[in-house]
Amino acid sequence: MxxxxxxxxxxxxxxxxIRQVTYVPDAGHSQLIRQCQADPAMRTVSLTTxxxxxxxxxxxxxxGQRGVLLMQSSGVGNCINMISMQQEYRIPLLTxxxxxxxxxxxxxxxxxxxKSTQAVLEAAGAYVYRCDDAGQVRETVRVCxxxxxxxxxxxAVLIGQRVIGAKNFLK
Amino acid sequence: MSTDxxxxxxxVARLLRDRGDALVxxxxxxxxxDAMAAGDTPANFYLWGGxxxxxxxxxxxxxxxPKRRVLVITGDGxxxxxxxxxxxxxxxxxxxxxxxxxxxxxxxxxxxxxTHTGRGVDLVGIARAAGFEHTQRVNTAAELEVLAVAxxxxxxPLFGLVKISTEPNPTSxxxxxxxxxxxRFREALLGAEAHR
Numbered sequence: 337m338x339x340x341x342x343x344x345x346x347x348x349x350x351x352x353x354i355r356q357v358t359y360v361p362d363a364g365h366s367q368l369i370r371q372c373q374a375d376p377a378m379r380t381v382s383l384t385t386x387x388x389x390x391x392x393x394x395x396x397x398x399x400g401q402r403g404v405l406l407m408q409s410s411g412v413g414n415c416i417n418m419i420s421m422q423q424e425y426r427i428p429l430l431t432x433x434x435x436x437x438x439x440x441x442x443x444x445x446x447x448x449x450x451k452s453t454q455a456v457l458e459a460a461g462a463y464v465y466r467c468d469d470a471g472q473v474r475e476t477v478r479v480c481x482x483x484x485x486x487x488x489x490x491x492a493v494l495i496g497q498r499v500i501g502a503k504n505f506l507k
Numbered sequence: 508m509s510t511d512x513x514x515x516x517x518x519v520a521r522l523l524r525d526r527g528d529a530l531v532x533x534x535x536x537x538x539x540x541d542a543m544a545a546g547d548t549p550a551n552f553y554l555w556g557g558x559x560x561x562x563x564x565x566x567x568x569x570x571x572x573p574k575r576r577v578l579v580i581t582g583d584g585x586x587x588x589x590x591x592x593x594x595x596x597x598x599x600x601x602x603x604x605x606x607x608x609x610x611x612x613x614x615x616x617x618x619x620x621x622t623h624t625g626r627g628v629d630l631v632g633i634a635r636a637a638g639f640e641h642t643q644r645v646n647t648a649a650e651l652e653v654l655a656v657a658x659x660x661x662x663x664p665l666f667g668l669v670k671i672s673t674e675p676n677p678t679s680x681x682x683x684x685x686x687x688x689x690x691r692f693r694e695a696l697l698g699a700e701a702h703r
Contacts, residue, residue, distance in 0.1 A: 356570060379570055381599060384591030391560030391592075395532070395567025398552060398689060400697045403567070421557040421564075425685035 341499060342367040344474035345432065346375075349404060352481040354430075355379060356396045356403030358389035364434030364500040365406045386411035390418035394427045402485060405431040409453040409494075410446060416460050422490050423461045430484040432477065432493045440502030454494060462490040470499050512672035513651060515609050519580060520545040522607060522655050526578070529659060530568055530696070534561035534581025536616045537676075538609055542580060544679035549695035553681040553688060559588030562606050566596055569604040569663075572696070576603050576659050583610040583624045590633060596664050597638030605658040605665040606634075611673050619673070634666035645669040 345368050349357070357372040357380045359365060372378045383389050389405040396403040407415075412433060422429045436443070437450020454464050465480055467473045476493055484491040519541035523531065531551045533539040538561075539553040552568075554561055565579035586608045596604065612625030624630060631644045641661050645651050645668065654667045682688055693701035 356567065381566075381570075381595065384594055387560065388563045388589070388592050388595055391557055391563035391589075392567040394557075394560075395564035395569075396571050397567075398564070398692055398696075399530075399568040399571025400693070400700065401567075401571035418557050418560050421554070421560065424556065425689040427689055 338367055339470070341470040341473040341495075342371065345477050346371045348474060348477040348481060349378075350375075351478070352485070353402055354404050354481070355401040356381065356393065357406065358383055358392055358403060359406035360384075360386050360389070360408070360411050362406070362408035362434050364408065364495065364497075365432070369406065386414040387418035390415050390429065391421060393429055394421050394425070397427050402428075403430070405429065406434075407431065408434045409436050409449045412453045412456060412492075413449055416456060419460045419462065419490055426488045428484040428488045429462075429490040430481055430493075431491070432495065434495050434500055435497045437497070439497035441497065442502065442504070442506075450497075457490075457492050460490070462492045464492045464494060466494045466496060468496040468498050473499065512670055513645070513648065514674060514676070515541050515611070515671040516544055516676045518609065518651060518669050518671055521651055522578070522580065522658060525655065525659065527576070527659065529576040529578050530572065530692075532561055532565045532568065532577065532579045534558075534579070534585035536582060536585070538581045538585070539681050540676075540679045541609070543681040544676070547681065549691040551681070552692050555683060555685070558585055559592070561585055562589060562592045562596060565604055565606065566592075566599065566601060569601040570599070573601075573603055575696075576605065577601075578658055579604070579606045581606070581608055582615075583608055583612060583630065584614045584622050586630060587623055587628070593634050593637045593639070593666070597634070600638075600664060602663045604663045605661075605667070607654070607658060607667045607669060609671050610668050611671045613673055615673060631666065631668050639664055639666040641665040643667045
C-alpha cells in the first residue's frame with residue numbers, strides 16, 4: 337500500500353530541482369527513497385551515517401546542485417557538529433526527518449531523540465517546521481525548500497509519527 | 508624530529524602544481540594551511556571545521572560537477588573520523604574524485620597525540636577493502652611524482668596516502684570568513700548562476 341504524502345514530497349522535490357538525495361534508510365521514508373531511486377534526474381546516495389549527508393550536500397551546493405537529506409529522528413544527533421559547516425559558510429541544508437519515539441512507539445530507545453530532535457536542531461541554528469497531518473506535508477516541504485535555498489539556512493521538516501504510523505514489531 | 512619523510516608543504520605544492528582547473532577541498536588544520544601556502548585561489552575550498560566531512564564535501568562537488576576533477580586533501584586524523592565515507596564513496600564510484608591523505612601519524616594541531624595510523628592502522632588498506640580500485644601509498648619523492656599525475660588523470664575514485672614528516676612549517680592561514688570562501692568558490696565555478 338502506498339501513501340499519498342511521500343508522493344507529495346517527491347513532487348515538491350522535483351519542482352525544487354533537487355538533484356542529490358542522500359539518506360540513511362528509514363521505514364517512514366522507504367516509499368520516497370524508492371521513488372527517487374527510480375528517477376534518473378536524481379542521484380540517490382546511501383550514507384553510513386547522517387553527517388556524511390550534511391557534508392555532502394554542502395559540497396553539492398558549492399558545485400551548483402541542490403540536495404536533500406532524508407533521515408529519522410535518531411540520526412539528527414549525529415549531524416550537529418557537521419551542521420556548523422552550513423552555519424559558518426552560510427550554505428543551505430534541507431532535511432526531512434521522519435519522527436520516531438512519539439506516537440505509539442514500541443522501542444523505548446527511540447524516545448530520547450524523539451523528545452529532543454526539535455530542540456537539538458534549533459539549538460544548532462536550524463529552523464524547524466512540523467507536520468502532524470498528512471495533508472500538511474506537501475505545502476510544508478514546498479515552503480521549506482524555498483526557504484532553505486532562498487535564505488541559505490538550515491531548514492528541517494519533521495514528519496510526525498502520527499503521519500507515518502507507529503512501527504509494528506509484532507507482525 | 509629529523510626524518511627522511513616528505514615535507515607536507517613541498518608535497519602539497521607538488522600535488523597542486525599541475526592542477527589545471529581542478530577544484531580542491533581541504534580538511535581542517537594543516538591540510539588547509541598547506542594548500543594556502545601553495546597559492547590561494549577561489550577554486551580552493553578550505554574547511555575550518557566539520558571534522559570527518561572533507562571527503563564527503565568532495566563527493567557532493569564531484570557529483571555536481573562531473574566534468575571537473577575534484578581533489579580532496581586532508582590529514583590522517585580528519586580521515587579517521589569519517590571512515591564510513593570511504594565505503595560510501597567506493598559504492599558511488601565518482602570517476603572525477605581523488606583523495607590524498609597527508610599522514611604524519613599525529614594530531615599535530617592539538618599537541619602531537621599519536622593517531623591510529625601511528626599504531627598500525629592502514630588507511631590505504633581500508634580504502635582498498637572498501638572498493639577503491641586505484642590506491643597509492645607514497646613514501647618518496649619519486650612516488651609522489653606518480654601520484655601527482657594520477658590524481659588528475661587516473662579514473663577515480665582514487666585514494667592516495669603520503670607519509671609526511673612532523674617538521675613544523677611557517678604559519679599560512681587561509682581566510683576564515685565562510686560566506687566569502689563559499690561565495691568566491693561558487694562564483695568562480697558557476698558565474699552569475701551562483702547568485703540565482
